Amino acid sequence: MGDCMSLFCQDVVDAALWSDFSSDALEFEAESWSLVVDSSFCNKQDKDVIKRQDVIYELMQTELHHIQTLFIMSEVFRKGMKEELQMDHSTVDRIFPCLDELLESHKSFFYNLRERKQESREGNDGNFVINRIGDILFSAENAEKMKHIYGQFCSHHIEAVNLFKELQHNKKFQNFIKVTNSNLQARRRGIPECILLVTQRITKYPVLVERILRYTPVDLKVSEFERKQRLEEFVNKIENKTFTKMKNGHVFTKQDLKNKERVLLYEGVLLWKTATGRFKDIQALLLTDVLLFLQEKDQKYIFAAVDQKSPVISLQKLIVREVANEERGMFLISASSAGPEMYEIHTNSKEERNTWMRQIQEAVQSCPEEEGKISESDEDRRAADARAAKAQQYQEVLSIHDQQICSYLEEKLQIFAELAALCGGSDVKLETQLLVKAESGEIPQAASFLEAALKESTYSRLIRARL
Numbered sequence: 001m002g003d004c005m006s007l008f009c010q011d012v013v014d015a016a017l018w019s020d021f022s023s024d025a026l027e028f029e030a031e032s033w034s035l036v037v038d039s040s041f042c043n044k045q046d047k048d049v050i051k052r053q054d055v056i057y058e059l060m061q062t063e064l065h066h067i068q069t070l071f072i073m074s075e076v077f078r079k080g081m082k083e084e085l086q087m088d089h090s091t092v093d094r095i096f097p098c099l100d101e102l103l104e105s106h107k108s109f110f111y112n113l114r115e116r117k118q119e120s121r122e123g124n125d126g127n128f129v130i131n132r133i134g135d136i137l138f139s140a141e142n143a144e145k146m147k148h149i150y151g152q153f154c155s156h157h158i159e160a161v162n163l164f165k166e167l168q169h170n171k172k173f174q175n176f177i178k179v180t181n182s183n184l185q186a187r188r189r190g191i192p193e194c195i196l197l198v199t200q201r202i203t204k205y206p207v208l209v210e211r212i213l214r215y216t217p218v219d220l221k222v223s224e225f226e227r228k229q230r231l232e233e234f235v236n237k238i239e240n241k242t243f244t245k246m247k248n249g250h251v252f253t254k255q256d257l258k259n260k261e262r263v264l265l266y267e268g269v270l271l272w273k274t275a276t277g278r279f280k281d282i283q284a285l286l287l288t289d290v291l292l293f294l295q296e297k298d299q300k301y302i303f304a305a306v307d308q309k310s311p312v313i314s315l316q317k318l319i320v321r322e323v324a325n326e327e328r329g330m331f332l333i334s335a336s337s338a339g340p341e342m343y344e345i346h347t348n349s350k351e352e353r354n355t356w357m358r359q360i361q362e363a364v365q366s367c368p369e370e371e372g373k374i375s376e377s378d379e380d381r382r383a384a385d386a387r388a389a390k391a392q393q394y395q396e397v398l399s400i401h402d403q404q405i406c407s408y409l410e411e412k413l414q415i416f417a418e419l420a421a422l423c424g425g426s427d428v429k430l431e432t433q434l435l436v437k438a439e440s441g442e443i444p445q446a447a448s449f450l451e452a453a454l455k456e457s458t459y460s461r462l463i464r465a466r467l
Contacts, residue, residue, distance in 0.1 A: 037127045045129070047351055055215065056133060059113070067110055077191055080180060084176065085176055095163055097153050109136070160195055231262075237299075238294070244305075244310060247314070263288045264286070265287060266286040268356070275307045290315060320364075321392060324396065334388075340391045
């Protein structure tokens with residue numbers, strides 16, 4: 001009897017249908033979208049695109065698993081109870097209410113998702129990016145249908161579980177459950193476990209949809225309106241009397257931000273590195289034609305003042321470069337005809353730095369020509385680029401020299417210490433009070449270098465006295 005029933009449970013599932021599910025399972029066996037597409041293709045995508053595709057892939061993958069659970073409930077448990085055990089159909093349907101409607105609805109939903117995946121393929125290499133999915137997720141007709149079906153199923157959850165417990169007193173039913181639980185297709189899931197999985201599935205959709213929306217680009221018109229509102233908020237907070245000068249001598253005031261041609265493209269808090277090595281918090285506004293730096297003062301904004309550099313940078317001939325060996329830093333190099341100027345700007349993460357660099361580069365490419373001026377020739381542009389590159393090269397050379405000076409001072413101090421020790425000055429107490437002390441936030445080596453200079457002076461006097 002047991003062998004016959006085992007064979008029945010293995011054959012009860014339609015082979016063609018199970019084959020289709022197995023084929024789909026192979027297609028979604030990877031853990032995430034990032035592992036399905038080629039790594040080179042994945043690396044070309046923005047961070048938010050990757051996260052969004054991972055969530056959509058998770059939705060499709062878990063939807064397939066859910067369909068397999070419903071299929072097992074229908075073709076292994078329900079069919080076996082009706083055909084093998086010859087149980088009353090109304091009793092069986094009380095354990096599996098609305099099962100056919102559930103299976104049909106989820107299969108339709110999954111097939112629509114799978115079809116959208118096929119439509120989104122790029123070439124013949126299997127890479128895909130699903131850009132549009134809202135029409136599938138937010139179908140009013142499907143939503144009402146799902147709401148009704150799950151309402152029926154979940155409202156009978158307790159009744160179905162209690163009925164299952166009553167049937168377990170029947171030895172024939174016990175033997176059936178024992179055999180089906182060993183069926184590989186059933187994945188060792190019992191009827192109560194399957195029922196619970198179905199009731200829990202409906203709670204997963206809001207979470208998945210919220211995560212998809214989190215990484216979905218906002219509608220263009222909505223985004224433009226929000227950015228316009230945001231710019232107005234900044235303008236209203238700027239001190240009325242504050243003004244500054246651009247590199248070309250043009251006076252820039254609060255009123256210049258009210259120019260209708262100037263649109264806010266991107267904004268955020270950045271760190272402006274000063275000549276002394278300190279970092280100044282600034283509010284950066286990337287506009288259609290300029291990059292503007294503001295600083296807070298008495299709950300108002302004024303134009304940032306750092307190293308006598310203009311806080312308003314024209315996007316004309318602006319070059320963006322990474323800072324060597326600093327994944328969160330970038331150089332902004334203004335190569336205008338008024339003379340080159342370089343700014344070192346830092347962010348809180350590498351990803352944020354890359355986003356800012358991309359936003360600035362795109363803004364530079366689409367920046368309108370300066371009004372009343374003829375577009376510069378390729379030769380002039382190359383010359384400006386060369387000046388900017390030379391300025392960056394000088395900056396890097398100066399940095400190397402600074403490091404060498406630091407190294408030489410440390411070596412020199414060590415030599416004086418060894419000489420003092422040879423002359424019996426190991427018990428000499430050095431003056432620790434510094435005449436000049438570095439302020440908080442300045443170059444951290446300043447205090448130690450000054451102290452080292454005093455030590456050097458003490459060692460020199462001691463050595464000269466002993467020799």
